[in-house]
């Protein structure tokens with residue numbers, strides 16, 4: 444199954460999970476770049492505001508098309524119980540007709556259910572194939588790595 448992992452990461456936690464998933468599934472990987480600054484206190488506040496409002500952001504041009512893959516794994520940090528703006532923007536701009544789509548999010552332990560549901564709601568036409576929450580990525584790294592491997596085994600057998 445040809446697989447693409449698409450993710451956004453502000454501080455590296457979602458990137459860590461995305462890279463592990465891509466390596467386990469021998470998948471292509473694409474980082475969605477948010478062209479708005481999300482760093483510093485103002486960037487943090489604006490990130491929460493944009494996510495809560497469902498505002499689109501400006502994203503860098505992506506290189507890979509979901510249409511070339513069978514399974515697309517989408518990874519996002521949780522921002523105020525929502526997907527990050529770069530991922531909601533990416534999902535709104537792509538069509539997943541005829542594709543399997545799996546979603547994972549990373550967070551610190553709050554709002555993950557809503558975030559996963561809200562992320563899934565943005566996937567047009569895709570066949571939802573799985574979801575995973577990874578909380579406190581580096582604090583529980585060993586436990587999280589085995590959870591990610593188990594999830595990848597499930598995805599591999601789709």
Ligand SMILES: Cc1cc2nc3c(=O)[nH]c(=O)nc-3n(C[C@H](O)[C@H](O)[C@H](O)COP(=O)(O)O)c2cc1C
Nearest residue numbers: 452453454455456457520521523524550551552553
């Ligand atoms: C604007 C903003 C809002 C956030 N909201 C939540 C939240 O609702 N629940 C939570 O558990 N963590 C929240 N976080 C923490 C991140 O989801 C968490 O640290 C995540 O793993 C960061 O991923 P990254 O390093 O890939 O950016 C928030 C972080 C930011 C920047």
